[in-house]
Amino acid sequence: METMASDGTALSDVGSSVLVRDAGVWMKMGGVVLVGLLTLAVMEQLYFLRVRKTQSGKSLPGPVIAMPFIGSILNMTADPFGFWNAQRDYAPSGISWNSIVGYFSVLVTEPEAVRTILNNNGDDSFKMILHPNGHKLLGDANIAFINGPKHKALRKSFVSLFTRKALSVYLKIQQECIRDTLKKMIASNGAEFELRPFVRDLNLRTSQYVFVGKYIRDQEQFSKDYLELTLGFLCLPILFPGSQLYKSIQARKRVTVELAHCAKLSKARMEAGEEPECLMDFWAQRVLEEIDECDRSGAPYAHYASDDGMGHVMLDFLFASQDASTASLAWVTVLMADHPEILAKVREEQQAVRPNNEPLTFDLMEKLVYTRAVILETLRFRPPAVFVPQIAMADYQLTPDYVVPKGSMVFPSLIEVCHQDFPEPHTFLPERMMPERQEHITHRANFLPFGQGPHYCVGREYAVNHLIAFLSMLSTECDWTRRRTDKSDMYEYLPTIYPGDSLVRLHARQPASAA
Incomplete structure (x- = not known):
């Protein structure tokens, strides 16, 4: 017998009517949400149509229509090489637009416009973001995100970090790390291997020992945390517990805590009058001098003077040097394999300057003119930091015809500028950097592998020396070949650009007398 409600209606009929009513409510709510999303999508497209218009009434080249809300982020993360090549092709020497996670985004390949962006940094122009995840991963205290007086004071305090004396100290550490890596590569006994992990580990170790010496308590854990941090630059900007971005942020917190500890130890050593053994020590000396000056004058300490402040800046140095230099190490190795005639000239110079494979000194480095030219051309030909997002x-x-709207992401392309105005720009030609031509000087406006303006790389000489030392030791101690594939002429964004593949076979080089 069916149960009845007090009004005589079957309860089953009541339940059915409730379900129907609730379904109707949900359908109405869904309709409202759908209409709202469609409205927002239309408004977004109308906004893009408006802001991509130039003052002459034309439209910036780019996609006809953008994917609502997410734009081209999936294409950019799934196939960066294909995405940026296609974007560049919209305007090979100009400005083009796209949408990235809803941001109106502008790729700039015109040299003068690129220089304008790099030279103007402030609340009324551009602010560096490095990457959509940049602030979350590196923190707002990162030097790349600081402008104005704070930024100038911080860079001024770096003067003593790249003197001849300091660079000589770093060079000894660099050679030790390079020598250990070459031993590991030679141990492959001629078996084919992918080069990138070797040079990544080399640069990770070199950066740690050069910048913070032996203060790090657990090198293995620190390296794992740093690599976990870098993965955040390769993932979608989605933050929730367990996501890659979340893991990377947690890794950054552990890294900065350890670096603050290193700063504390370094200050103690320098206060005790010991000799500097790493970049942290040279900087600790300067920071302690600044603290004394503030104590005498009553002025407040600089924002970076605390252990935590110094730790954050050391993260800046690690990040700035790690990926860029690692990419350049990979490029110079494969380019020498692809150009044996150039490698032969490098070896000829090495034999003339250090015939007995002597350890490199600062004085010897200055005599390696052709080797330096190869490095400078590598940096022009394949600048590791392709973009400096703002x-x-x-x-x-x-430009005279276009106003970038507030809130836009702007991608000045360093690689496109480095490939414009130079004679035969897409040819790898170290001779262009020799004293007879000095195209890095005569075309200095387009030689931008280290950026330009207020955020110009302060560690330029350190980075160049590291690459010269690596090529010098590699060329005299090893022979190697590269197996080319259909990916060899492509780039891989990690987040700086690497060769699409770097498959090499390497073995110890026999002395000339034994050949």
């Missing part, structure tokens, strides 16, 4: 802090007149 955010427009205000509407900005970038």
Whole structure:
């Protein structure tokens, strides 16, 4: 017998009517949400149509329509090489647009416009973001995100970090790390291997020992945390517990805590009058001098003077040097394999300057003119930091015909500028950097592997020396070949650019007398 409600209606009929009513409510709510999303999508497209218009009434080249809300982020993360090549092809020497996670984004390949962006950094122009995940991963205290007086004071305190004396100290450490890596590579006994992990580990170790010496308590754990941090630059900007971005942020916190501990130990050693053994020591000396000056004058300490402040800056140095130099180590190795005639000239110079394979000194480095030219050309030909992403802090007149709207992401392309105006720009030609031509000087406006303006790389000489030392030791101690594939002429974004593959066979080089 069916149960009845007090009004005589069957309860089953009541339940059915409730379900129907609830279904209707959900359908109405769903309809409202759908209409709202469609409205937002239309408004977004109308906004893009408006802001990509130039002052002459034309439209910036780019996609006809952008994927609502997410734009081209999936294409960019799944196939960066294909995405950026296609984006560049919209305007090989100009400005093009796209949408990335809803941001109106502008790729700039015109040299003068690129220089304008790099030279203007502030609340009324552009602010560096490095990457959509940059602030979350590196923290707002990162030097790349600081402008104005704070930024100038911080860079001023770096003067003693790259003197001849300091670079000589670093060079000894660099050679020790390179020698250990070459031993590991030679141990492959001629078996084919992918080069990138070797040079990544080399640069990770070199950066740690050069910048913070032996203060790190657990090198293995620190390296794992740093590599976990870098993975955050290769993932979607989605933050929740367990996501890659979340894991990377937690790793960054552990890294900065350890670096603050290193700063504390370094200050103690320098206060005790010991000799500097790493970059942290040279900087600790300067910071302690600044603290004394503030104590005498009553001025407040600089924002970076605390252990935590110094730790954050050391993270900046690690990040700035690690990926860029690692990429360049890979490029110079494969380029020498692809150009044996150039490698032969490097070896000829090495034999003339250090015939008995002597350890490199600062004086010997200055005599390696052709080897330096090879490194400079590698940096021009394949600048590791392809873009220096910015955010427009205000509407900005970038060209006579176009105003970048406030809030836009802007991608000035260093590689496109480095490939313009030079004679035979897409040919790898070290001779262009020799004293007879000095194209890195005569075309200095387009030689931008280290950036330009207020955020110009302070460690330029350190990075160049590291690459010269690596090529010098590799060329005299090893022979190697590269197996080319259909990916060899492509780039891989990690987040700086690497060869699409670097499959090499390497063995110890026999002395000339034994050949």
